[in-house]
Amino acid sequence: MTEEIAGIILAGGQSRRMGGGDKGLLALGGGSLLDHVVARFAPQVGPLMLSANGDPARFAGVGLPVVADTVKGFAGPLAGILTGLEWAAANTTCEALVTAAGDTPFLPENLVERLAAAVEERPDAIAVACSGGKRHPTFALWPLGLRDALRRFLIDEDMRRVTAFIDGCDYVDVEFPIPTSGDHTHDPFFNINTSDDLARAEGLLQSMKP
Numbered sequence: 001m002t003e004e005i006a007g008i009i010l011a012g013g014q015s016r017r018m019g020g021g022d023k024g025l026l027a028l029g030g031g032s033l034l035d036h037v038v039a040r041f042a043p044q045v046g047p048l049m050l051s052a053n054g055d056p057a058r059f060a061g062v063g064l065p066v067v068a069d070t071v072k073g074f075a076g077p078l079a080g081i082l083t084g085l086e087w088a089a090a091n092t093t094c095e096a097l098v099t100a101a102g103d104t105p106f107l108p109e110n111l112v113e114r115l116a117a118a119v120e121e122r123p124d125a126i127a128v129a130c131s132g133g134k135r136h137p138t139f140a141l142w143p144l145g146l147r148d149a150l151r152r153f154l155i156d157e158d159m160r161r162v163t164a165f166i167d168g169c170d171y172v173d174v175e176f177p178i179p180t181s182g183d184h185t186h187d188p189f190f191n192i193n194t195s196d197d198l199a200r201a202e203g204l205l206q207s208m209k210p
Contacts, residue, residue, distance in 0.1 A: 005112055006094040007045030008084030009037055009064070010077055010138055011052045011102030022058065024102040026198060029205040033192060034062050036105035044112035051080035061088070071151075076160045077101075077138050078150065085147035094144065095123070101138045103192045105185045105201055108176050115141040117176045125170040129189065131178055136189045137162040 011024045011034065026035035034050075042048050045163035049065045053074075067087050069079040081099055088097050093103035098112050108114070108129075119141060126146070131140035146169065153159050153168075178187050192198050 003046040004094050004096070005045050005141070006069075006084070006088035006092050006097045007048040007100065007112070008080065008087075008097060009034070009041065009050050009100050009102045010050070010080040011050055011059075013035050017102055022052075023192060024062075025058070026192070028105060028192075028198065028201055031103055032061070033198075033201075034059075034102055037100060037102055037107065038062060038064065040105075040107050040109055041111070044109070045098060046094060047088065048100045049084065049087060051083055054066055065140065069156055075154060077162050078154055078165060081138075081142060081162070082147060082150045082154060085142060085144050085150065088143045089147060093175060095195055096144060097142045099138055099142065101136075101189075101191055104139075104189055105192070106186060106188050106190055107205065108188045111176075112141070114176070116172055122170060122172065125172055126166055127172050127174050128166060129176055130173045131176045131187050131189055133175075133194065135173060136162065137166055139189060140166070 028032045028036060049067050050059055050062060050125055052059060052066050053068045059066050067083050070083050070086055071079040084097050084099060088094050091148040098115060101109055118127045119125045124143055128135045150165060153165050176188055178185055192201055
């Protein structure tokens with residue numbers, strides 16, 4: 001565990017392609033989608049929170065503190081990232097935050113270790129996960145010192161794209177391999193957007209069993 005790094009799971013998406021509701025509470029492999037994300041992510045960080053708006057009681061089974069966006073309106077993932085940065089700065093002694101999407105049950109078990117190593121000599125830089133040549137901006141390590149700049153970006157400039165903020169900062173892309181489980185290969189950042197994706201995730205879980 002990297003105790004000096006906080007974590008936040010971004011679970012505030014509107015899940016339009018799944019008919020609305022909380023995608024993270026969908027059943028997967030005997031638990032919920034969020035259960036799988038937490039199981040992989042929690043051992044890698046120190047303090048961990050869940051980013052979600054609305055009644056936090058619906059996430060009681062997840063066992064994490066739930067923080068709502070500090071920016072009004074549905075401002076997307078950047079609002080959750082900003083909330084995490086501000087929460088960690090106010091409530092922990094951490095100097096960085098790692099974000100993870102709440103619909104990605106196969107996220108790398110060395111995510112935080114590799115992101116932290118990539119910016120060890122550049123403490124003010126963002127480390128962004130990539131796989132198959134594609135960047136995954138909601139999986140990144142963010143220095144807490146960026147929170148004021150991010151708030152200006154969101155509020156004063158009214159900008160919402162995560163990649164646009166990253167591109168305006170010092171950053172490092174960190175490539176993660178695509179593993180094989182049995183006869184299946186899967187991107188570790190494969191996320192659940194549709195019912196077909198959920199069925200595929202069930203199949204992948206079965207293929208990973210010894």
